[in-house]
Amino acid sequence: MEKSEKFFLDYIHDKDLNQSEKDILSYLIEKKFENKQLSIRKAADDLFVSTTSIIRVCKKLGFSGYSEFIYNLGLKVTQMADSESETIAGIHGPYEQTLKEFGENFKITFKAIGEKNIEDFLHEIERNKMVYFYGAGFSTLFSNYLAKKLELFGYYVSNASTSDSRAIFFNNIQKYNLLIVFSRSGETGKVIEKVQIAKDKGLKTVLFTGNSKSTTAQMADIVFSVLDPTIESQREFQVTSFESNMFMLIDIILILAIKRGIMKEY
Structure with missing residues (x-):
């Protein structure tokens, strides 16, 4: 109106x-x-x-x-x-503050990852065109996202979550050499179990997490840790930079893979 x-x-x-x-x-x-x-x-x-x-x-x-x-x-x-000026001012302040916070958290995340982890990951997806994905809880969003992206580049992918039985996971994983896991806390029992199974089978394991000190992080071969502002409070349902920064990290790694010629855009 x-x-x-x-x-x-x-x-x-x-x-x-x-x-x-x-x-x-x-x-x-x-x-x-x-x-x-x-x-x-x-x-x-x-x-x-x-x-x-x-x-x-x-x-x-x-x-x-x-x-x-x-x-x-x-x-x-x-x-x-x-009134409109006050409303704009009331939005502008928190908007700028949040934007700055999200950006700073991503810079911290990327600096902490290190080039070796990225190099190792690129090496694994270059030599493994069949990738098994496993996600826990809300992290299945990230798992599905990266799986779909790799599928578009010609990879054969399978996606499992904590709702799948141990037997299904055990049977499906036989044909893979690379497991990519997403778990924010890295302490979910089913995640720890699946990573252990993968390691026993000789698979390379890659973990994307918010907790670099978790049990799963100690087990995985390659760990990407995104700064999680809720790591101490464990309030995982709080809206923070974690989710958006995780998606940004995935996209940046994919861009690096494309620039290296590991994956080709059609």
Whole structure:
């Protein structure tokens, strides 16, 4: 709804105005939004009505005359502008703060990973075109994302989660040499179990996590740890930079693989 239309509806609420009077009111509001100062005579000339007709509209709206109505209309427009400015300011501060925080957390994440981990990972996906994925909880979002991306580049992938049985995992993993696991805490029992099975089978294991000190992190061959602001509080459902930074990390690694010629864009 246009701002001028909202003002119009506010003014005519419970007021018995005919169409001609509504046209007068609408015109005056529009001119105020255009920041044009109109004398009653100029308004009457533009509308092809008498000044008396304009005054009658103002009185029907509850004002003593044209001057009081214009004053009230001006106040409304000013208050609305101030309110919008406060709303923008109220959003801008937290927005800038969050953007800065997310960016800083990603810089910390990427610096902590180290080039060797990236090199090792690129080496594994270069020589293994069949990849088994395992995700726990919300981390299945990341697992599904990377699996789908690799699938687009011609990889054969399988995706499992904690809802799959141990037997299914055990049977499917036989044909793979690389397991990529996503687990935020790295302490989920089923994740630890599956990584151990993979290691016993001689698979290379890659872990994407928020906890570099977890049990799973100690077991995996390659670990990518994304800074998790909830690592101490364990409030995993809190909205933080962890999720968006994880997706950014995945995409950056994929871009590096493309630049190396390991994967080719079609």
